Structure formats: structure tokens, C-alpha cells
Amino acid sequence: MPEITMSQNGWTGGGHAAALKLLAPSHVEGLSDTENALLAELCDTWTRHAGRNATLTAYYEAKEPLKDFGLTMPKSITANYTPLGWARKAVDMLMELCVFEGFVAPGMDDPFGLQDFMASIRFTSVLQQAIQTALIHGCSFLTVGRAADGQPTIRTHTTEASAAIWDYPNRRIKACMSICDQDKHGNATGLMLYMPERNILIERRDGVWAIPQDATPEPTVGGRCMAFRLAYNPTQIKPFGRSRISRDAMRIIDGANRTICRAEGNAEFYSFPKILLLGVSEDIASMSGDQALGLYMGRWNAISKDIDGDTPSVVQLSASTMDPHLTMLKSWAAMFAAAVNIPASSLGVVSDSNPTSAEATEAQREDLIIEARHADRDFGDSILETIRMAVxxxxxxxxxxxxxKLQVDWMNPSMPATSMSADAYSKLAGSITGFGDSDVGMTRAGLSRSEIIRLKADQRRTNASKIIDNIRAGNTVGGVNVLRQPEPAGGETPATGTGAE
Incomplete structure (x- = not known):
């Protein structure tokens, strides 16, 4: 992980040429005193949390440094150990259960035309990435702005390149800053400010921060900041949420990494048991490491007598077993699974003697499913605020x-088996009128939102074809189309009440 340092210019990540750095502006012409004060507070917020965010990213990417006690493990092992990817497993397993399906509203097939709008900005995939970063760092941000054609657009921002201030009385974001451009050395050269009255772009040129002459500030809607948080497990004390990679989870990962290194060292000694030679000659005692290894690995070995003519004796020191290390690693895995509410079997080090049943496997995922439902609720509120602003x-x-009336439609995090969904669907459809043909019923049957939309379209086409066929069959009697009557001969007008009915 890059070394984290503090300087008078703010936080910088050392050891990496492209580490993000921010030289906070003291005053920007064109901003009001209130906006300059908010900008200074935003830069200070970003500086204070940058080191923590870098640490969380390192654990997620399995690049965390080894917290070694320096007692038993040699440097040759600690310098080349393989970090565990448990932090990524904890984040990704929950993220895969928080699947956004779309928006629904009573009596509307496509509320406010959001289907085409989401497809144009690729909202579904972008939102999934924002959820992932929210689980890593505790929160991410959604902002609403205008594209070049004047249409609204939604952007996502990670806390590694953005910061926000919380308005506690109104329970919303007061102001937000996002680093939108940087040079090849990682210095921030562009900041997008989301203020209560307007959205403003400022750029750093020749060491001076200023509003570009060709930039047009965007007015906000309703006089409120157009930035919204995606927070995981927020509280009144921490409105921007908590990281899925908690401090206790990181300490458990550190302990498991040390156990892996000790097991690695034990495996080296276990592969080549230590041999003690007593009463050997001088040439044997003064062998180099490579010569001794060659003697040890040789197909046949000969040891000469010592200067007194005594025959040397060979004593093999047995290596300790690796079972204590593996048992300790299983204990670390069990503690980590309890800390992040995932099945211990997902970490790859816990195995049962007998295969578990489907009910037992579902019971192990129960805590994670409950956590996914709570995360969907918290994420859904912010997503609704964002999309309402765009509308x-x-x-x-x-x-x-x-x-x-707009609501967020999430995939069922429990993900029941197809047979279980079909059984529940058939029972409910038989007891509730209209349940089988409703969107709710089809969702309970296990169909995704895209499958429901395609199925409804196919049903409409089929019903339209049947109606047309019925009309044609009803308007044709004896092979004659009664809708088109033959014209009377000689231009005579038929009397009223005559002709085919």
C-alpha cells in the first residue's frame, strides 16, 4: 500500500506517481463568502478521510500490508506473502444480493418514461458500481446535472475523489465536492462543486483556482444541493454510513495473514526435516548451504569419519505438524464470517465432514439476506430522491x-430455488384473484423485471391477433364480407331496411 503522508498542502499518497493529491484553494474569485467557506470545509473533509479511504481500498484489493510482530517469521517469507481476499469477498457477496431492477408505480407500466432515460445513461450498471464503492468506503454519491443537450444526467462519485457536508436539521447533503480532473502527476486540476444554489466548475491553471470563463453555472432545483448519498448502514451519528470492511474485520484479516505466513514457514521446514550430525569431519562441518543441500538431496550419501576415526551419528529432528496453524486459520475464518455475516464456508478454509442440506445452507445465509434487505431500503431512499430530482x-x-408514489424495485435477495418459487406462486394464484397475471405474482414466480416486460408485450401481441381474427370471423357470413356491400345496379339507392344485415 502506498505510504500515507500529511503535509501543509494536504494528504498525498507517497510511493505512487499517480496518487491523487489536492492543493486546497484558499479563495476563489466568483464564489460568495458562503461558498468559499463551504469549499474550505469540503477540502478539509476530503483531507481528513483520504488516508482511511486509501486503507479500505488496499484491503479490498488484497494489497494490505502485513502487520508482523517481528518474532518468528523470516523476512524472506513476510516480504513475499499472499494477502487474503476476505475483504473483497465480504463486499462482493453483499453487493451481489443488492440488485436494482427498475422503478415501479401503481397503475403505470413505465412511470415518467424512466425506462428509456435509464437506458440512455446506463443507470443500472453505473448504480451497481456505486453500490460497490459504498460498501467499501461506507458511502458514495449520486449527483444530478444537465448534459450538453440540456437533458438531466446522473453521475456517480466515490469518496476517494469527493467529499460532502451533512445538513443535520434537514437530513440531507448541504454541499458536495468532486475531483473531476487531474494531471499526470495526480494533482487535482478540476473540482465540481454542488452548492445549495448552483453547481459550479472550478479549474486550477498556473497554480490558481478560478471559474472558467466558458463555464456556465447550473441553477439547482428547489434551492437544494443536487448531490445524494448512497450510504451503507447509516446512523444519526454517522450519516455517511460505515464501511463493510470494519476495523474488527481488518484486524481479523491481519491475524489470518500472519497465520498463513507461519504455516508457510512451517511448510518449508516440514519439506526438509532438520538433521543433526554428530562427530563429522571438518570438511563436512564447513560445507556451504548449497553443498549441504546437494548432500541432503543426493541419491546416495557418504559421511567421512572424524579425525579420531569415530563414526559420525545422524539424528533427524522431526518437524512440527501444520495442524495447529490450519486450526487457527479456521478460527480466524469463523470470527471473520461472524463479523461480516457471511457463511464461513465461503472463505474456503472451513469444511464439514458431511454435506449440508439446502435448508442448512439457507440458514447460514439468513443474516446476510437480512443485511441485504436493510441495505436495499437505505439505498432505495437515496435513489428515489435522485430520480425525482431528475424528473x-x-x-x-x-x-x-x-x-x-414512485418506488424502487429490487431483486429478491433470498433468491429462492425455482421449485420453491413455483410452488409458492401456484398456491397464491389459487387463493388471490388476479394474482397470477399481476406483476407481483410474476415476480413471486421468479421472473425478472425484463422477463415480465417481454412476457407482457408477447401477451398483448397475442391478444391483438385474436381480436383481429374474431372480428374477421364475425364479419364474414357464408364467405361474403358483409362490411363491403355491392353497389346497386343503375345507380339506384336501396330502400331503407333492405339488404344484408
């Missing part, structure tokens, strides 16, 4: 009552 930008005359 207001696109159509200021939208009905607020209809906006409040």
Missing part, C-alpha cells in the same frame, strides 16, 4: 403526488 428537471410541471 423535476426534465418536466417542472410534474405532479408531486405521482412522484411520491
Amino acid at each position: 423535476r428537471m426534465r418536466d417542472p410541471s410534474v405532479d408531486e403526488a405521482d412522484l411520491l
